[in-house]
Amino acid sequence: MPHTFDLLVVGDANPDVVLGPLDAPxxxxxxxxLVPDGALTLGGSAAIMACGAARLGLRVAFAGRVGDDDAGRYVRDALTARGVDTRGLRVDPELPTPLTVVLTRAGVESDRAIVTAPGTLRATTPEDVPADLLAAARHVHAASYFLLPALAAGLPGLLSTARAHGATTSLDTNDDPAGRWDPAGLAAVLPHTDYLLPNAAEARKLAGGTADLTEAATALAGRGPVTVVKNGAEGALCHDGHTVTRAPAFPARPVDTVGAGDSFDAGFVAGLLAGLPLAGALELAAVCGALSTRAAGGTPAQPTWDEAYSLITRERKNPA
Structure with missing residues (x-):
């Protein structure tokens, strides 16, 4: 079957209300x-990643579940407006769409409090992913592993099926609110994952609590996937099981960092699908993450391919 989509993203989608920065507890x-700013925007790690990839020019489809409510209609409209195919976005007749409030605080640009009502997340299952979409994508990305337990349990089968259809696969687990980090479940899914995309704190937790980031990446890469670690102002690193590749952080004056890691994921996958080597995909990812922080929320400031490469070209000509 020909690949009619470059990317299928599976996971969470919800409205985000971003407020801040707070100047007191x-x-x-x-x-x-009172805070200076507030924004209602599309949230959910998977949804933000899908929008970032579409903004970079990929043909993107999304699979997940929302409620039959105004919030769910907002999510569908926001994804569609950003060029994401939503035929795989199922409507739950009983449970509400997830909702998230993000609170930022003054003087700590990368820190925020996140409060989520899960709604349909716990009811999302592998059966919500249409078989024709799974067969039609060049790459399949899953996000928010720990927020979607029923989907997570079936993720080894989904990713294995995607690979059987010729796709590559990636996973961004995001944070585990329960703090358990599900070693047994991850042991089942990582052999079917080509690229694992945690941030630095998540990588350390996923690797069992080791403090050294390179050691954490080495351990995770030893379990199967190429491990790509986002490390904020320190840039990013990639371990392919043999070699560590690093990319510096790109200059940014962030309004907030909501969704920056998801935009990073979009840049990395877009780079891979464009045929870039790991170092090039890592560089593009770092730029996409940095540029996404120019506005409140995860999607409004996501860059186009030309915007991202303009910054890369400028920084190559004028290195710090």
């Missing part, structure tokens, strides 16, 4: 606090 007791 969050107060309860019905005390109202």
């Amino acid at each position: 969050l107060a309860f007791d019905q005390h109202e606090q």
